[in-house]
Amino acid sequence: MSKQPFTHLDVLESESIHIMREVAAECKNPALLFSGGKDSIVMLRLAEKAFRPAKFPFPLVHIDTEHNFPEVIACRDKLAADLGERLIVRSLEGSIKRGTIVIKDPDKPRNPFQSVTLLETIAEFGFDACMGGARRDEEKARAKERIFSFRDEFGQWDPKNQRPELWDTYNTRVHPGENIRVFPISNWTEMDIWEYIARENLYIPNIYYAHQREVIRRGGAVIPVSHLVQPKAGEKVEVVSVRFRTVGDMTCTAPVESTASNAQEIIEETSTTRITERGATRMDDQTSEASMELRKKEGYF
Amino acid sequence: MSNTTQLLRFITAGSVDDGKSTLIGRLLHDSKSIFEDQLSAITKTSEGRGGLGAVDLSLLTDGLQAEREQGITIDVAYRYFATPKRKFIIGDTPGHEQYTRNMVTAASTANLTVILIDARKGVLTQTRRHTYIASLVGVPHIVLAVNKMDMVEYSQATFDAICTEYRLFAAQLGLHDISCIPMSALNGDMVVERGENLNWYTGSSLLELLENVVIDHDLNTQDFRYPVQWVCRPQSQEYHDFRGYMGRIESGEIAAGDEITILPSGRTTRVKEIVTYDGNLQRACAPQSVTLTLTDEIDISRGDMFVKSDALPSMAKELEAMLCWLSESPLDLKRKYIIKHTTRVVKCVISRLEYRVDVNTLAHHTTPTLNMNDIARVAIKVQQPLVFDHYTKNRSTGSFIVIDEATNNTVAAGMAV
Numbered sequence: 001m002s003k004q005p006f007t008h009l010d011v012l013e014s015e016s017i018h019i020m021r022e023v024a025a026e027c028k029n030p031a032l033l034f035s036g037g038k039d040s041i042v043m044l045r046l047a048e049k050a051f052r053p054a055k056f057p058f059p060l061v062h063i064d065t066e067h068n069f070p071e072v073i074a075c076r077d078k079l080a081a082d083l084g085e086r087l088i089v090r091s092l093e094g095s096i097k098r099g100t101i102v103i104k105d106p107d108k109p110r111n112p113f114q115s116v117t118l119l120e121t122i123a124e125f126g127f128d129a130c131m132g133g134a135r136r137d138e139e140k141a142r143a144k145e146r147i148f149s150f151r152d153e154f155g156q157w158d159p160k161n162q163r164p165e166l167w168d169t170y171n172t173r174v175h176p177g178e179n180i181r182v183f184p185i186s187n188w189t190e191m192d193i194w195e196y197i198a199r200e201n202l203y204i205p206n207i208y209y210a211h212q213r214e215v216i217r218r219g220g221a222v223i224p225v226s227h228l229v230q231p232k233a234g235e236k237v238e239v240v241s242v243r244f245r246t247v248g249d250m251t252c253t254a255p256v257e258s259t260a261s262n263a264q265e266i267i268e269e270t271s272t273t274r275i276t277e278r279g280a281t282r283m284d285d286q287t288s289e290a291s292m293e294l295r296k297k298e299g300y301f
Numbered sequence: 302m303s304n305t306t307q308l309l310r311f312i313t314a315g316s317v318d319d320g321k322s323t324l325i326g327r328l329l330h331d332s333k334s335i336f337e338d339q340l341s342a343i344t345k346t347s348e349g350r351g352g353l354g355a356v357d358l359s360l361l362t363d364g365l366q367a368e369r370e371q372g373i374t375i376d377v378a379y380r381y382f383a384t385p386k387r388k389f390i391i392g393d394t395p396g397h398e399q400y401t402r403n404m405v406t407a408a409s410t411a412n413l414t415v416i417l418i419d420a421r422k423g424v425l426t427q428t429r430r431h432t433y434i435a436s437l438v439g440v441p442h443i444v445l446a447v448n449k450m451d452m453v454e455y456s457q458a459t460f461d462a463i464c465t466e467y468r469l470f471a472a473q474l475g476l477h478d479i480s481c482i483p484m485s486a487l488n489g490d491m492v493v494e495r496g497e498n499l500n501w502y503t504g505s506s507l508l509e510l511l512e513n514v515v516i517d518h519d520l521n522t523q524d525f526r527y528p529v530q531w532v533c534r535p536q537s538q539e540y541h542d543f544r545g546y547m548g549r550i551e552s553g554e555i556a557a558g559d560e561i562t563i564l565p566s567g568r569t570t571r572v573k574e575i576v577t578y579d580g581n582l583q584r585a586c587a588p589q590s591v592t593l594t595l596t597d598e599i600d601i602s603r604g605d606m607f608v609k610s611d612a613l614p615s616m617a618k619e620l621e622a623m624l625c626w627l628s629e630s631p632l633d634l635k636r637k638y639i640i641k642h643t644t645r646v647v648k649c650v651i652s653r654l655e656y657r658v659d660v661n662t663l664a665h666h667t668t669p670t671l672n673m674n675d676i677a678r679v680a681i682k683v684q685q686p687l688v689f690d691h692y693t694k695n696r697s698t699g700s701f702i703v704i705d706e707a708t709n710n711t712v713a714a715g716m717a718v
Contacts, residue, residue, distance in 0.1 A: 005517075006588070008308035008388040017590035018549045021530040025603050025644070049578040050590070053543060054535035137381045144378045163711045164402055164627045166409040169641055169702045173709040187390060189381045 009196055012188055016043075017050040018168060019147060019184040020131065024050075024057040026172040027129035027180070034060040034087070036068075036076030037247050038204050039133035042185060042193055044079060045200055056085050061130070063118045064091040065110040067228060067249040075205040090121040107228045109252040119155045128174055131182045137189040148172060149181040157181075190245075191270050198263035208266070210243045210259045221254045306383075309516060312392040312407045312440075314431035315417025320448050324417060324486035325380065325393060331493035332508060334382035377407045386512040401434065401660065401674035402627040405714055408438040409700070412516045415444045415507070420453045420483070424466050430660045432467075436474040437623060437676065437716070439696050441519045443471070443479045444510060451485040455498045473663075482507055520587045521695045525553030525561070526614065527607040528643035528698075533592055545576055545592035546601060551643070551697035553609065554586030555593070562610045563601060564688040569610055570597040604645035606688045606698075614690045614698060618683050619652075621718050623692075625676050628705065628712035632671035638712065642687050642701035649703070653680035671713075678718070692716035 023030050032047060034040045047056050060080055064073075080087035092110055095101040095117045103113065122130065136143045146165045151157060163171055174180055188196075197204060214225040216235045222242060223229055228251050231237050242255035243266070260266045315321040328334075380391040392407030408414060414435040418428055435443055445467050453459045464481040471479050482491055483502050490496030493508045505513065533545040555561070555572055562569050575582040576592040585591050593607065608614060626632060632651060640649045655678040656665035671677055692699030703713035 005307075008306050011308045011588060014549060014588050014590040018530070021547055021590070022644075025531045050547070051531075051533070052578050053537070053540045053545075053576075054533050055537075136379045143380065164406045164714070166406055166702055166711070166714045167696065167700045168410070169643075169700065171641065171702060171704055171709070171711045173704060175709060187379070187381075189383070189388075191383065192388075 009192065009199060012185075012192060013046065013049065013196070015168070015187065016046045016184040019170070019182065020047055020050040022170050022172065023129050023131060023182050023184075026170075029125070029127050030058040030129040030131065030182075031061045031088075031125070031127045032056070032058050033062070033130055033132045034076065034080070035062055035133075035247075036072040036074075036079070036205060037133070038193060038197065038208060039135065039185065041075075041079065041202055041204050042188075042196055043131065043133045044083065045196075045202055046184060048083070056083075058131075059086040059088050059125075061088045061090070061121060061125075061127075063114050063121060064089050065114060065249050066091050066093055067110050067251055069205065069207055069244075069247055069250055069253075071205040071207045072247045075203070079203065088121070088125070090117055090124075092117050095120060107251060109249045111249050111252070115155060122155070122179060127179060129172070129180045129182055131184060133185055134183045135188050135190070135193075136183075136186050142186075145183070145186070147183055147186045149183065150174070151179050151181060153177045155179070191267070194263055194267045194270055198267060205247060207244050207247060207255075210241050210261045212239050213242050213255065214238070215240050215242065215255070222257060223254055224250065226250050306386070306388055307516065308388050308390065309413065309511060309514070310390045310392065310411050311413040311415060311511065312394055312404070312411045313415045313417060314394060314404055314435070315415075315427075315446075315448075319417040319419045320486045321393075321417050324415075324446065324448060324484075324492065325391060327486045327489055327492045328391075328508065329380065329382055331489055332382055332384055377403050384508070384512060389511065401430070401676070402625065402714075404431065404434050405438055405625045405627075408435055408440050409696075409714065411438075411440050412519050413442040413444065413511070413514060414440045415446050417446045417448055418463060418467075420447050420449045420459055420463065423463050424470065426661045428467070429470060429663070432471055432476070433474060433658075433660055433663060434676075436471075436476050437625075439692060439716075441478065441516070442514050443476055444507065445479060445481040446507065447481060447483045448486050450483045450490065450499065451488055455483070455485075455490075457483075457501045460502075480504070480510055482510065521552035521697075522586070523553055524612040524614070524690065524695065525555050525559075525607070525609040526551040526690070526695065526698045527555065527561075527593070528645070529601060529603055529605045529607065530644050531603060532601065543594070544598075545594050546607070547590075547592045548607075548644070549590040550585060550587045552587045552695055553612070554584060555607075555609070556584040557582075560610050561595075561607045562613065563599060564606045564608060564614070565616055565686050566599075566605070568597075568599050570595045570599055572596075604643075606643065606645075608688075614688050614695075615717075616686050616688050618686050619680065620683070620687065620689065621655075621678065621680050622701075622715045623676060623718055624651075624671065624679050624703070624716075625714045626671040626673055626712065627714060628710055629673050630705070630708075630712070631673075632713075634670070637706070639704040639706050640681075640683060640687070640701050640715070641704060642689065643698060645685075645687065647687065648684040650682050651679050652682045655679060681715075689717050691718060693718075 101113045101116050146162050148170045214237050215222045216231050241259050243258040244255045260269045313321050378393045382389050394404045394407045416431050447460050447463050460483045483499055484491035490498050491506045495506055527548050527550055529546045529548050531547040533547050535543055559572050573594045573596045575585050637648050640647050657668040657675055657677040690698045699717045701715045702711050705712045
């Protein structure tokens with residue numbers, strides 16, 4: 001009997017579907033974190049493959065920093081509507097109004113504060129599991145995290161005290177008040193994501209593809225001009241062909257210079273790039289070698 | 302990347318002193334999987350820690366702040382790299398004695414283990430320990446990496462002697478798929494590049510071997526095993542009567558029309574359709590995730606297993622197993638624990654401790670309890686019957702985890718024997 005050869009994408013896809021179904025079956029009140037970024041769009045397709053022809057057995061949740069690119073928010077809303085799935089949005093502004101987040105400068109990066117609103121949202125809806133699109137290849141601290149990452153009442157990750165994870169038999173049990181972060185695409189790389197976007201012909205925000213944009217150059221980085229980032233005295237605004245490798249907080253997400261206008265061309269660029277995704281685009285992760293580890297310990301994804 | 306690229310998962314076992322981190326760093330570096338910003342970050346760190354002059358490749362894999370400060374690896378880390386032939390996932394496990402549980406964890410999903418030896422020291426106690434664990438956890442392929450050949454003047458006689466001794470030992474454990482490679486991770490000989498110093502060696506370099514080892518038969522292709530994960534009932538207008546059983550094929554294959562037996566009930570029926578998001582399939586096999594519909598309406602729920610009627614697994618409320626104890630709290634024979642086996646969760650008691658295995662000598666000892674890192678043969682009683690295979694026949698349906706109901710921690714890994 002002939003057996004079709006399975007590619008790495010087939011194997012990764014099946015693993016992710018298996019993980020999502022385990023979450024649906026064993027967790028009482030799960031949610032899928034969905035930002036409109038490319039990784040979470042891949043997660044959405046995997047959820048379709050896992051649960052169709054039924055609806056998803058969980059809502060989509062976005063923690064909005066209100067520093068997002070408008071194209072990403074538009075894509076988030078369009079995809080949720082097209083799929084007919086429930087989307088819950090909670091914004092950092094809400095936490096700021098409640099006084100649970102105090103910020104000195106509203107225009108500074110807001111990623112560090114996302115954890116607060118996330119934890120408040122988890123408490124509001126009583127979620128016991130949140131699925132996120134983080135990947136282990138993104139960052140050193142991620143590389144050591146389990147697929148099912150147990151968090152205490154404060155959402156804290158304790159890297160030295162993680163549950164051993166064997167085979168694909170996942171321990172999903174939590175006590176009331178605790179929760180689990182689940183990363184179904186832990187084993188995917190940036191390249192796998194692009195190959196999957198190409199294979200599945202996924203609709204993603206157009207700022208992932210090359211476009212003309214006003215930028216300024218600051219300390220070697222290309223920075224997009226927006227209502228949050230304006231040129232300082234002496235800085236020159238240029239129009240350059242760029243694309244975003246990640247689409248986070250507008251104040252700290254830098255594009256890369258590129259002319260790649262479709263997924264296939266991005267795959268070709270990705271296979272020759274010499275800089276990691278976060279290294280190229282996230283100014284906030286470079287502050288210290290351990291910044292992500294510290295943020296995760298405080299309840300970050 | 303071609304559309305036939307396969308995925309290989311492997312682990313590396315050895316101590317820090319054997320140059321394990323350097324080996325992984327070398328593999329990533331020479332296969333051009335290290336990015337400039339990663340290299341510049343570790344160059345900075347090397348200088349900060351007193352520096353070694355050249356870039357310390359081991360810093361690439363020592364991820365957490367705590368580890369960097371102490372210069373040790375404290376947990377399993379996963380690394381990713383690719384060549385045009387394959388994508389690789391490395392499970393990087395520490396070599397300290399107290400971390401048996403980490404190796405068991407990483408080995409549980411691996412196709413291949415690289416066991417690292419220092420050519421000056423030869424086969425050590427820890428080599429035997431790592432090899433025993435690899436055999437226990439059923440890793441199909443083993444590579445003995447005889448490292449630091451530069452420190453023994455690249456001597457073929459030294460290499461041959463180590464290989465002979467190792468193969469004798471491995472044969473006692475029933476391991477036969479063993480490849481031995483001489484190398485110097487520090488200088489890059491026989492890792493990715495062949496180098497100039499080992500011309501007497503005609504076999505594959507490590508990367509060549511990783512790219513070419515045949516893994517198609519690592520999954521059991523014979524016995525169809527399909528634990529039901531989730532029952533799909535859309536209850537929509539369009540799919541009013543649809544009732545699909547979602548799961549992943551753990552082993553074997555299935556075709557529309559095949560007769561299946563549902564365990565533990567023992568009812569038989571036929572597969573009506575194999576449904577996927579991308580359309581119905583005529584046949585499907587491991588490791589695909591699919592949805593099956595059946596010709597008869599039968600009461601089926603999560604935890605049931607579909608099998609082909611001509612290849613039945615074992616079904617029992619008592620079983621014998623090898624257990625690796627993972628928890629800091631020792632086993633309490635008076636207590637009930639929870640077993641998660643495939644998609645089934647049941648209560649159990651460890652009813653008898655047959656013996657503990659000394660992982661250094663492989664000798665069997667009687668034991669009153671189990672402590673962290675202990676490996677033992679035990680008898681277990683479960684509240685509801687388990688549907689399982691011997692672990693050596695089926696890693697998926699032969700394995701289970703043990704959970705402490707009070708703490709919800711995973712306290713042991715089990716393999717049915």
